[in-house]
Amino acid sequence: MGRAASQRRAAWWRAARTYANLVPFIFFALFPFYFMFVTSFKRNAELYNLKAVPFWIQTGAISDHYTFLFQKTEFLTWMKNSLTISVLAMTVSLAIAILAGYSLARLRYRGVASFGTAVFITYLVPPTLLFLPLSQVINWLGLSDSIWALVVTYPTFLVPFSTWLLMGYFRTVPREVEECALVDGASRMQTLTRIVLPMAVPGVVCAALFGFTLCWNEYIYALTFVSQSGNKTAVVGVTADLIRGDIYYWGSLMAGAVLASVPIVVIYVWFLDYYVSGLTAGAVKG
Amino acid sequence: MAVRPRALEALELPPPSGRLSRLREWWEQEHVFGYGLILPALVLLTCLVAYPFGMAIYFSLSDYWVGSPGPFVGLTNFREILGNDVFRQTVRNSFVFTGIALTLKTVLGVWLAVLLARDVRFKRVLRGAVLLPWVIPTALSTLGWWWMFDSLYSVVNWTAIHLGLMSAPGPNWLGQSNYAMTAVIVVNTWRGLPFFAITVLAGLMSIPREFYEAAEVDGATSRQRFWHVTLPLLKPVLAVVVLFSTIFTFSDFNIVQVLTRGGPVNTTHLFATLAYQIGLQGGNLGQGAAISLFLFPMLALVVFLQLRYIRKE
Numbered sequence: 001m002g003r004a005a006s007q008r009r010a011a012w013w014r015a016a017r018t019y020a021n022l023v024p025f026i027f028f029a030l031f032p033f034y035f036m037f038v039t040s041f042k043r044n045a046e047l048y049n050l051k052a053v054p055f056w057i058q059t060g061a062i063s064d065h066y067t068f069l070f071q072k073t074e075f076l077t078w079m080k081n082s083l084t085i086s087v088l089a090m091t092v093s094l095a096i097a098i099l100a101g102y103s104l105a106r107l108r109y110r111g112v113a114s115f116g117t118a119v120f121i122t123y124l125v126p127p128t129l130l131f132l133p134l135s136q137v138i139n140w141l142g143l144s145d146s147i148w149a150l151v152v153t154y155p156t157f158l159v160p161f162s163t164w165l166l167m168g169y170f171r172t173v174p175r176e177v178e179e180c181a182l183v184d185g186a187s188r189m190q191t192l193t194r195i196v197l198p199m200a201v202p203g204v205v206c207a208a209l210f211g212f213t214l215c216w217n218e219y220i221y222a223l224t225f226v227s228q229s230g231n232k233t234a235v236v237g238v239t240a241d242l243i244r245g246d247i248y249y250w251g252s253l254m255a256g257a258v259l260a261s262v263p264i265v266v267i268y269v270w271f272l273d274y275y276v277s278g279l280t281a282g283a284v285k286g
Numbered sequence: 287m288a289v290r291p292r293a294l295e296a297l298e299l300p301p302p303s304g305r306l307s308r309l310r311e312w313w314e315q316e317h318v319f320g321y322g323l324i325l326p327a328l329v330l331l332t333c334l335v336a337y338p339f340g341m342a343i344y345f346s347l348s349d350y351w352v353g354s355p356g357p358f359v360g361l362t363n364f365r366e367i368l369g370n371d372v373f374r375q376t377v378r379n380s381f382v383f384t385g386i387a388l389t390l391k392t393v394l395g396v397w398l399a400v401l402l403a404r405d406v407r408f409k410r411v412l413r414g415a416v417l418l419p420w421v422i423p424t425a426l427s428t429l430g431w432w433w434m435f436d437s438l439y440s441v442v443n444w445t446a447i448h449l450g451l452m453s454a455p456g457p458n459w460l461g462q463s464n465y466a467m468t469a470v471i472v473v474n475t476w477r478g479l480p481f482f483a484i485t486v487l488a489g490l491m492s493i494p495r496e497f498y499e500a501a502e503v504d505g506a507t508s509r510q511r512f513w514h515v516t517l518p519l520l521k522p523v524l525a526v527v528v529l530f531s532t533i534f535t536f537s538d539f540n541i542v543q544v545l546t547r548g549g550p551v552n553t554t555h556l557f558a559t560l561a562y563q564i565g566l567q568g569g570n571l572g573q574g575a576a577i578s579l580f581l582f583p584m585l586a587l588v589v590f591l592q593l594r595y596i597r598k599e
Contacts, residue, residue: 015405015406018401018404018406019406021397021401022398022401022402022406022412025394025398025401025416026412026415026416028476028479029415029416029418029419029476029479029480030415030418032419032427032430032431032434032476033418033422033427033430035430035433035434035441036427036429036430036433039430039433047439048439050438050439050444054439054441054444055441095326096326096327096330097327099323099324099326099327100323100324100326100327100328102323103319103320103321103322103323103324104324107316107317107319107320107323108316108317108320109316109317109320109321110317112320115324115328117593118328118331119327119331120592120593120596121589122331122335124530124533124585124588124589124592125335125339125585126533126534126537126558126581126585127539128537128538128539128557128558128561128578128581129339129342129537129578129579129581129582129585130335130338130339130342130578131561131562131578132342132345132561132565132566132571132574132575132578133338133339133341133342133345133575134334134338135566136341136571137334137337137338137341152334153334155330155334156330156331156334156335159327159330159331160331163327187310187314188313188314188316188319189319213421216423217422217423217424217425219423219424219425219539219540219543220539220540220543220558220562223543224562224566235423235425235426236425238426238429239425239426239429239544250433250436250439253429253433254429254430254433256426257426257427257429257430260423260426261422261423261426261427264421264422264423265421265422268414268418268421269414272410272413272414272417273410275417275421276413276417276484279417279420279481279484279485280484280485280488
């Protein structure tokens with residue numbers, strides 16, 4: 001009786017310690033978002049009052065910073081650009097990566113191992129290494145300062161990533177299923193699209209989600225290849241075009257950052273488990 | 287052999303004859319099909335990764351400016367860069383930044399993963415919250431940090447002053463060199479921690495429970511269990527994550543560009559931000575390309591170690 005009670009107390013203490021340790025981490029992770037959110041609804045008078053407590057809104061929430069975004073800036077155009085670019089680049093990359101991933105994971109031919117290595121190496125090449133020459137390639141292609149510059153360049157980091165991710169999923173499809181289909185007279189392409197692909201749907205969803213997120217969040221290419229305000233993505237529009245000289249702009253800046261993050265947050269909340277599994281698969285299988 | 291014709295009949299395919307069927311037969315060969323499927327990816331990566339990489343080398347060896355291709359000048363760009371104080375400062379910054387941020391991310395990431403692996407309630411919500419900084423566009427969340435480190439209205443300073451930890455007005459985070467570096471490192475750690483925690487967590491989950499039970503029977507304390515069971519078994523996962531993060535921390539652009547633009551007085555410049563400033567804003571593509579090529583040795587090292595690790599698996 002006494003032993004059970006002390007054991008229970010020990011378990012309770014351990015749980016309490018775990019939560020107490022977790023609190024600072026969660027606070028660290030979430031506070032910046034909370035603070036951005038709160039800031040975006042504050043009156044300027046309160047924002048720039050050193051005596052006001054910064055953690056919450058004291059003099060009433062306002063939506064002026066948001067209406068400013070819609071009426072005085074090209075925010076909606078930036079959002080539309082981001083959406084178009086992300087969907088197009090993600091779709092094209094996914095198609096290329098499904099073919100490449102299947103080829104590398106399942107087919108036997110000379111050079112397949114070195115192709116796999118090449119894809120893996122390009123997966124590790126950081127965009128910051130190539131943005132200068134790429135800006136010239138974009139110029140020569142006549143795509144500079146248009147959203148097509150980004151639709152064309154985003155697959156350079158999406159395809160290696162998605163291929164690598166999908167290879168892991170294709171390998172989990174049993175070989176026998178495929179061989180049965182081939183023996184039954186299905187063509188190789190039919191085997192891929194009707195047999196293997198349906199069994200790797202979680203992988204495809206995962207690659208699509210990550211692809212969309214990576215495109216939406218991309219910064220250096222979007223900053224470098226596009227300069228006309230009407231062609232900018234949401235991330236670059238908000239970080240570059242909302243800052244106007246010495247005028248106080250923090251409210252609308254935070255409002256822009258919050259709104260431009262909304263699509264990603266919505267997708268994230270819906271598909272949380274895919275993000276977790278994709279993140280670990282992408283790195284650990286690498 | 288007997289199965290095939292019957293299956294073909296069942297699918298109502300035309301009998302094999304003519305040029306089309308010969309083409310189909312050719313396409314159905316495993317190696318032809320294999321090359322065919324990899325071709326689009328290969329073309330893309332050759333044109334938009336390998337070719338620009340070659341161009342980067344060409345730029346770095348010539349006096350190339352935006353809009354005016356210049357003559358071949360050999361290693362002049364590299365010589366000029368290496369003699370430049372700003373560049374040397376950038377090299378120092380990059381190693382300090384990467385070294386400290388990576389250490390913080392590794393230590394805190396393992397710690398957080400161990401906490402999340404315990405039997406806690408709201409597991410899914412907690413993981414979701416932890417991963418959020420990694421999912422939200424970095425450039426946008428860095429704007430939030432910029433505001434938090436504001437020279438006048440910094441919430442960090444406000445809190446520290448009101449807790450009596452700091453005397454007013456507190457440091458100008460983004461305007462003083464060491465503080466600016468601290469700020470940039472804090473934001474990078476904040477952004478990268480989820481990746482470490484969630485990946486290490488997956489590694490932790492794959493450690494069989496029996497190992498811990500055996501250690502417990504042997505009378506190991508929880509500290510001993512961590513150092514002698516958990517950590518050695520985590521090593522492979524940790525190696526991959528650290529290598530991966532090394533290259534992406536070393537080549538970071540977003541955080542520094544939004545938060546400090548390399549300032550104050552170049553004390554937070556990294557290779558990428560300096561290359562952007564000189565190559566794009568200054569128009570000196572030759573030198574800019576040379577600067578970003580300094581990322582290459584680190585990339586090569588990481589690729590080499592990763593590949594060796596994969597082969598060993």
